[in-house]
Amino acid sequence: MATSTTRRLAIFLGLALVMGVTRFHPSLLHHALWDASWGVFFLAGFWLRGQGRWAFPLLMAEAVLVDYLVISGQGVDFWSHYCVSPAYWFLVPSYGALWLGGSWLAQRQQGLGLRTLALAAGALLVAEGVCYLVSNGSFYWISASVPAPRSFGAWLGNLGDWYLPFLAGTAVYVALGALLHVLATQLAHAAPRGSHARH
Template structure:
């Protein structure tokens, strides 16, 4: 579905709003029913905003860091002394980049609302989410002072086993909501175009 620059900007702003609200809520424990949508946002942005990575991806990354900074310092904690912030924090760039690339890869290969597109979407999500998790979890485990020594490959595998499924479920939930919205808009657009032709 071809989009105008205005539509792309609208999608970007909607995704940025979802990420700001849910990412901030996780840190402040407000609206805990809404888990952090960041991973789903980067995947969906890669799909819907493919070709705008030069401005959309850096802005979403800057927003993620800004939300973290504002929430952490707003609690009276130094940003760099927070549990989640360590040298591993910089690895969010390639981790989120993997999600963006997964969505972008899907956008180039999807063939409309078909079963093959659904299969490609599932594969793209699983691969890009696994890469994101491996980079973000691995960097945190091996580089963060918050993880007690001694560290071992076995303990890391156990840690990944504890956290992988919840992260996959949350990401899949938001991507599924985005996919449902995409299908709804595509069907509505098609119906309106058909109605316009029959008049």
């Protein structure tokens, strides 16, 4: 998606704001909004393809910063929190899979249509699946928060418990992003016709 520098920056700031608000979970939003991080990284890969050298690291830094602020705000040492372990750093390849899924879609989509919708659904399922396997698997097998003994069967059970909620939450945000994309595309196509009609 070809965009100007200003538009890219606006897209980045919008996505960063959505991730920050939903990841932070202040008291008014607690349990009211699903964390949009996974959807944000997929959409960022789509809308900011080719800008990964700066956009991806900045979004990752924001995610870690928000986690740090939330955990520290609870009076808990960041490194001793249940969710923080060596597995925490596997969020980089996890979110990277979402970014790559969005970028892959951006390279292959051909405007609005059923083919693009099918590609989007496939790309999201694969990218979200890889993200989930890496993040959940690293936490289960590496984190000290998971009590021993560990087993492949127990891990599969854990995967099954959380997969659909994570997929549904991600899909909702990506669907909202897709709606915005459709509206913006339609407005962009309508604007030249409207300007010609005035002449």
